[in-house]
Amino acid sequence: MGKCQCSKAADPRWQELDEIIASWRDKPGNVIPVLHRAQEVFGYLPREVQEYVAQGLDVPVTEVYGVVTFYSLFTMQPKGRHTISLCMGTACYVKGSQAILDALKEQLAVSPGETTEDARFTLEVMRCMGACGLAPVLVVDEDIYGRVKPESLAEILEKYQ
Numbered sequence: 001m002g003k004c005q006c007s008k009a010a011d012p013r014w015q016e017l018d019e020i021i022a023s024w025r026d027k028p029g030n031v032i033p034v035l036h037r038a039q040e041v042f043g044y045l046p047r048e049v050q051e052y053v054a055q056g057l058d059v060p061v062t063e064v065y066g067v068v069t070f071y072s073l074f075t076m077q078p079k080g081r082h083t084i085s086l087c088m089g090t091a092c093y094v095k096g097s098q099a100i101l102d103a104l105k106e107q108l109a110v111s112p113g114e115t116t117e118d119a120r121f122t123l124e125v126m127r128c129m130g131a132c133g134l135a136p137v138l139v140v141d142e143d144i145y146g147r148v149k150p151e152s153l154a155e156i157l158e159k160y161q
Helices: 012-024 031-042 047-057 061-070 090-094 097-108 150-158
Strands: 082-087 121-126 138-140 143-145
Touching: 012 031, 012 047, 031 047, 031 061, 047 061, 082 097, 090 097, 097 121, 097 150, 138 150
Parallel strands: 082 121
Antiparallel strands: 082 138, 138 143
């Protein structure tokens, strides 16, 4: 595969993707590592990037799409600057995570899997974070908040404004 197409020449991310593809082209099991690095570069994996990776690695687009949709670490939607992950596991649910989710949906005007209009937050729900003793648990980026109450959300989110 040659250099990036003219319409992409002004965007240095495509040049970086060319370099990533070139470094992995002849290695077995190259699809996942290339997609991981492509997502680091672009922030997500839109269809155009998936097609470019498939062409560069000489694999079917369906194979690339299958990997992207199978593994939860990949996303086809742009993410916000901050990711809010709410545990909905049994302990967190019993301790009130549904009320927290309802409050987050109202305050952010998004549903799980969506990003706020200002691209500040992406809301995700998780099945279990392994911190049941702190239930209900909310994670913003790398920051863990335990025993969260709906009324404490505004203060937590204000830290990321």
